[in-house]
Amino acid sequence: MAKKDYYEIxxxxxxxxxxxxxxxxxxxxxxWHPDLHPENKEEAEAKFKEIxxxxxxxxxxxxxxxxxxxxxxxxxxxxxxxxxxxxxNQEDLFGGFEDIFNMFxxxxxxxxxxxxxxxxxxxxxxxIQIDVRDVLYGAEKEIEYTRYETCQAxxxxxxxxxxxxxxxxxxxxxxxxxxxxxxxxxxxxxQTTCDMCGGSGKIITEKCPVCGGRGKVIVKKKIKVRIPPxxxxxxxxxxxxxxxxxxxxxxxxxxFVILRVRDIPGIKREGRDVYSEVxxxxxxxxxxxxxxxxxxxxxxxxxxPAGTQPxxxxxxxxxxxxxxxxxxxxxxxxxxxVVIPKRLSKxxxxxxxxxxxxxxxxxxxxxxxxxx
Numbered sequence: 001m002a003k004k005d006y007y008e009i010x011x012x013x014x015x016x017x018x019x020x021x022x023x024x025x026x027x028x029x030x031x032w033h034p035d036l037h038p039e040n041k042e043e044a045e046a047k048f049k050e051i052x053x054x055x056x057x058x059x060x061x062x063x064x065x066x067x068x069x070x071x072x073x074x075x076x077x078x079x080x081x082x083x084x085x086x087x088x089n090q091e092d093l094f095g096g097f098e099d100i101f102n103m104f105x106x107x108x109x110x111x112x113x114x115x116x117x118x119x120x121x122x123x124x125x126x127x128i129q130i131d132v133r134d135v136l137y138g139a140e141k142e143i144e145y146t147r148y149e150t151c152q153a154x155x156x157x158x159x160x161x162x163x164x165x166x167x168x169x170x171x172x173x174x175x176x177x178x179x180x181x182x183x184x185x186x187x188x189x190x191q192t193t194c195d196m197c198g199g200s201g202k203i204i205t206e207k208c209p210v211c212g213g214r215g216k217v218i219v220k221k222k223i224k225v226r227i228p229p230x231x232x233x234x235x236x237x238x239x240x241x242x243x244x245x246x247x248x249x250x251x252x253x254x255x256f257v258i259l260r261v262r263d264i265p266g267i268k269r270e271g272r273d274v275y276s277e278v279x280x281x282x283x284x285x286x287x288x289x290x291x292x293x294x295x296x297x298x299x300x301x302x303x304x305p306a307g308t309q310p311x312x313x314x315x316x317x318x319x320x321x322x323x324x325x326x327x328x329x330x331x332x333x334x335x336x337x338v339v340i341p342k343r344l345s346k347x348x349x350x351x352x353x354x355x356x357x358x359x360x361x362x363x364x365x366x367x368x369x370x371x372x
């Protein structure tokens with residue numbers, strides 16, 4: 001299997017900062033969420049999982065360091081012949097020959113065993129909308145969704161009462177069929193999964209009437225999830241075992257709740273801080289004033305100091321978002337735009353000319369009269 005390039009998946013360079021990785025992840029999550037691609041949901045789900053996998057590695061400093069150094073995260077597979085510094089053992093030698101036989105016959109030489117194995121259930125991804133207030137103070141939300149659960153009538157076997165089986169006549173209960181072939185290595189035994197029983201070694205004689213032999217039933221699930229303060233738009237909550245039931249007694253998958261935060265018009269979030277802009281006229285800028293602006297919790301009073309210049313940055317301390325890791329709230333940062341009127345009344349023009357005269361400021365001598 002080809003090694004995944006997590007940097008390429010997120011569209012960032014290998015020297016990208018943590019903030020760059022986080023921003024790329026948030027953009028891709030919004031772009032590839034399966035709910036936005038109903039016409040091609042399977043491809044979107046695969047892409048969505050791949051994006052999450054890449055972010056989990058590159059957002060963790062230790063995992064990222066291992067990935068950058070070795071090209072993988074987790075335990076590597078040892079090379080046959082002690083290339084990793086380990087001595088030969090029988091398992092390595094057997095595995096090496098298995099690879100050789102795979103090249104010639106397409107099937108590995110295996111020990112005699114039942115190949116039926118438990119499989120973990122699929123994960124479920126669910127998107128919910130939350131308000132800014134939920135991000136500020138945290139919240140508990142009740143969500144409802146459907147999933148596959150293990151059929152209790154047959155205990156997931158698919159057979160009536162969980163016992164209506166017979167031994168597969170083709171593989172005799174082993175789950176595999178073997179074929180002997182003579183090669184230049186000698187007589188080689190290859191084996192494949194039994195096509196009659198699917199590798200279980202058993203055949204259902206009477207299907208479970210509740211699940212129709214599938215071993216699973218569709219159930220509507222209602223749970224409560226706790227949203228911690230400070231979560232980001234596009235962030236996710238993991239509910240262990242909240243996904244679909246596994247096969248052959250395998251564990252349940254997980255439920256991932258994707259959080260979408262409703263925007264407040266005119267306010268932009270960056271980490272804990274929020275940003276907005278406000279317009280004032282030149283009289284307010286020169287003399288100072290107090291004005292109302294929209295904040296995260298409603299209206300806020302912003303003090304404009306006398307002599308405020310265009311593009312001045314003012315802060316409302318502690319009026320931003322909290323951090324998911326605790327600590328003080330961020331700030332509300334306001335850019336002040338000083339607006340010059342395009343039209344003046346006669347009185348305004350006369351006052352400004354008097355001001356220019358007192359200030360010894362040269363202005364256009366032509367009087368414009370009424371403009372509004």
